[in-house]
Amino acid sequence: MSRMSRGQTGPLSIRIAIAALSLSAAGAASAITFDVIGPGEYDLPVDFAPFIVFVQYATVQDNEKVRDARGKKVDGDGSQQIVGLSKYVRFWSPEWNRRIGLAYEIIVPEIGVRNEGSGRYAGGLGDPLTGFAAWYRPTDSSTFGIQSFLVVPVGNDSVSDTNWKNLTSLLWNWKGGNWQVTGNGGFVWQGERTNGVTPVLNWHTNNRFGYRLHQYLEPFIGLDYEYAGAKDGAPKSWAFDVGGGVVLHTFKNQSIALRYSTTVDGESHAQNDSFNLKYVYVW
Incomplete structure (x- = not known):
């Protein structure tokens, strides 16, 4: 496996979740976890020399727009949300088992939300995320x-969720010829916020289907889903x-990587209408 193919595939990133700026008109949640x-x-990779990815x-x-509790599109607050995620990852394969790969990550969100209609703006550094990933390769292609x-x-007051969270998920990848499927499935646990609210457990899965059309081009489609049950009078939320x-x-x-994403169905959730960029640098 080449150095670039390893670097293009760093594990995960943080979900874009800004509860303090949520679309409360329909009890909406924010973007799908890990989308x-x-x-x-x-x-x-496994059995490799350590390397770093940014x-x-x-x-x-x-x-x-947002999705209300009946799944219909209704007017949102008309704001525009811009989020950056800066991720540093250290990859290594332990000497005690070279068939295993490990990674440690630090991710810092940069968040800005602007509403020209109301003249309001909020922004700053969001709550940072840190943790580990571990994997093995059952076959050469998986x-x-x-x-x-x-x-x-510990993020800026205007964009912090104010509570501790744990994001845990399984991850997988399969390659066959020019095709590649990658995805994850897991949950988000959240502690109590400073306003006394403890959010319900969130379940999610994200999958990408890519085809290497050319040495320089890989078109792909993405499917993302999440679900959170009803709690304390709030309706269930899914997208x-x-x-x-x-x-x-x-x-x-x-x-x-450049991508456009939109919500095709959901309830009590934000209506996704986003353009996304991902830039990878390996050394």
Whole structure:
């Protein structure tokens, strides 16, 4: 496996969740957990020399619509949300078992929400995320593993969720010819917020289906789903998003992924309408 193919597939990133700026008109939740992943996100190596990856994600989301409790689109607050995620990852394979791969991550969100209609703006550094991932390769063309991350509520007051979180999920990847499938499935546990609210457990899965059309081009589609049950009078919340994009394999140690994503069905949830970018640099 080349150095670039390893670097393009760093594990996971943080969900774009900003409770303090949620679309409360319909009790809406924010973007689906881990929907920032790209194709080959979990095509991870084993028995390799340590290396480092930097990833920058960026998302522009228009909040013109939300899904109400009956699944209908209704007017949102009209704001525009811009989120960046800066991720540093250290990869290594332990000497005691070279068939296993490990990674440690630190992720820092940069958040801005602007509402021109009301003249309001909020922004700053969000709650950072840190944690580990571990995986192995049952076959030369497949990967299976687990990841678990802690969100620490020390972000800027205007964009912090104010509570501790744990994001744990299984991860997988399969390659066959020019095709590649990568995905995850897991949960988000949240502690009590400063306002006394303890959010319900969230379940999610994210999958990407890519086809290496050319040395430099890999078009893909994405399917994202999450569900949170009803609690304390609040209705259940769920969403199913579909998106499409392309990866530009520009250099041996760099790549750029571009994607558009939208919600096709859901209840009491944000209506996704976002453009997404992912930039990877390996050294």
